[in-house]
Amino acid sequence: MKLYNYFRSSASFRVRIALALKGLSYDYLPVHLVKGEHKQESYAAIAPSRLVPTLELDDGRHLSQSMAIIEYLDEMHPQPRLLPLDPFRRAQVRSLAQLIACEIHPLNNLRVLKYLVRDLKVDEEAKNAWYRHWVRDGLEAFERELQQLPASTYCYGDQPTLADCCLVPQIFNGQRFNVDFGGLTRTMAAFDACMKHPAFQQAQPSACPDNEA
Amino acid sequence: MKLYNYFRSSASFRVRIALALKGLSYDYLPVHLVKGEHKQESYAAIAPSRLVPTLELDDGRHLSQSMAIIEYLDEMHPQPRLLPLDPFRRAQVRSLAQLIACEIHPLNNLRVLKYLVRDLKVDEEAKNAWYRHWVRDGLEAFERELQQLPASTYCYGDQPTLADCCLVPQIFNGQRFNVDFGGLTRTMAAFDACMKHPAFQQAQPSACPDNEA
Numbered sequence: 001m002k003l004y005n006y007f008r009s010s011a012s013f014r015v016r017i018a019l020a021l022k023g024l025s026y027d028y029l030p031v032h033l034v035k036g037e038h039k040q041e042s043y044a045a046i047a048p049s050r051l052v053p054t055l056e057l058d059d060g061r062h063l064s065q066s067m068a069i070i071e072y073l074d075e076m077h078p079q080p081r082l083l084p085l086d087p088f089r090r091a092q093v094r095s096l097a098q099l100i101a102c103e104i105h106p107l108n109n110l111r112v113l114k115y116l117v118r119d120l121k122v123d124e125e126a127k128n129a130w131y132r133h134w135v136r137d138g139l140e141a142f143e144r145e146l147q148q149l150p151a152s153t154y155c156y157g158d159q160p161t162l163a164d165c166c167l168v169p170q171i172f173n174g175q176r177f178n179v180d181f182g183g184l185t186r187t188m189a190a191f192d193a194c195m196k197h198p199a200f201q202q203a204q205p206s207a208c209p210d211n212e213a
Numbered sequence: 214m215k216l217y218n219y220f221r222s223s224a225s226f227r228v229r230i231a232l233a234l235k236g237l238s239y240d241y242l243p244v245h246l247v248k249g250e251h252k253q254e255s256y257a258a259i260a261p262s263r264l265v266p267t268l269e270l271d272d273g274r275h276l277s278q279s280m281a282i283i284e285y286l287d288e289m290h291p292q293p294r295l296l297p298l299d300p301f302r303r304a305q306v307r308s309l310a311q312l313i314a315c316e317i318h319p320l321n322n323l324r325v326l327k328y329l330v331r332d333l334k335v336d337e338e339a340k341n342a343w344y345r346h347w348v349r350d351g352l353e354a355f356e357r358e359l360q361q362l363p364a365s366t367y368c369y370g371d372q373p374t375l376a377d378c379c380l381v382p383q384i385f386n387g388q389r390f391n392v393d394f395g396g397l398t399r400t401m402a403a404f405d406a407c408m409k410h411p412a413f414q415q416a417q418p419s420a421c422p423d424n425e426a
Contacts, residue, residue: 064312
């Protein structure tokens with residue numbers, strides 16, 4: 001398999017975590033978002049949506065959208081499982097993942113921040129306030145959801161799930177913008193547990209070949 | 214089952230479509246977003262994230278996040294299927310749904326538009342331009358994805374899927390803000406096919422008990 005991705009892209013990071021958890025090897029193909037490589041014809045031919053990540057299967061077919069890719073990997077390579085077998089529990093994990101992927105992250109990705117600055121003439125301080133507002137607001141909702149669940153090491157139970165694949169990149173992003181994580185007890189405990197796991201360390205931006213830090 | 218929802222909420226509309234496609238009956242419990250009913254204690258006790266929709270099962274358990282709810286319904290009530298059985302095809306449908314639910318809709322929901330106006334002091338014209346920009350930009354990506362697929366009645370194949378459950382509410386929203394749908398040939402053909410289907414008609418905002426139109 002090949003993964004078209006960018007070290008700092010949260011959605012790419014999610015898929016790298018899933019691949020690492022499952023011990024699947026892949027070719028890392030960097031797509032430099034800040035240089036606009038995702039909009040070039042060579043990438044657009046592979047990914048009509050021009051977003052990262054894209055997973056290329058060994059037979060040459062492509063898949064996009066990080067959660068769809070991760071569920072595909074989980075169905076094809078079920079060990080270790082990233083979604084519980086029970087339908088209700090599986091829905092709860094998907095719900096946690098979507099709370100991040102549909103409610104927090106979309107408001108803070110690169111193209112949105114660019115629009116705020118370029119089209120709405122928002123200054124640096126207001127842009128950062130926007131960023132922090134949505135991350136904090138969303139993570140508070142996430143924390144309230146976790147508080148309803150039985151005690152666990154990770155977001156949902158004692159093994160990493162799709163929810164952890166989404167949470168960790170969101171925390172990394174929030175750290176870059178100095179988001180206040182105070183009081184997010186369960187959330188940050190899950191994050192800390194993840195960061196002790198070798199798969200999460202292996203997938204993190206600083207471990208990527210295109211890392212610029 | 215009971216569905217806590219709001220007639221104009223896109224995420225609620227998605228779940229109503231899925232319930233209607235499967236012929237499942239439910240109690241319609243309106244939560245008035247504009248009046249802030251989702252933030253009241255009575256609702257927060259049911260939905261810690263304070264978002265709509267929430268599905269209450271007959272045993273009293275709750276599920277949130279529209280795509281997670283729809284996948285749960287599809288697993289528990291598999292006829293008619295809203296996701297193909299083949300893992301790759303299923304991933305393609307999820308990817309289309311997520312292209313709307315993770316890339317377009319989050320930028321245009323009520324709380325985001327409120328933040329633009331209240332915190333960023335964006336005027337009505339710039340707010341509408343923001344809205345139209347993200348819907349148009351996202352639907353162009355969606356259209357490019359559809360153009361890669363074999364000809365079909367709906368978004369993916371000749372039966373409605375999760376992708377159609379997400380597309381139709383997004384088009385409804387876009388219509389309210391006069392988005393230009395020109396050139397979105399496959400997308401709008403799928404929308405038109407959906408709107409000839411009784412389940413989509415039955416689920417639309419104007420057919421809801423809390424409709425204010």
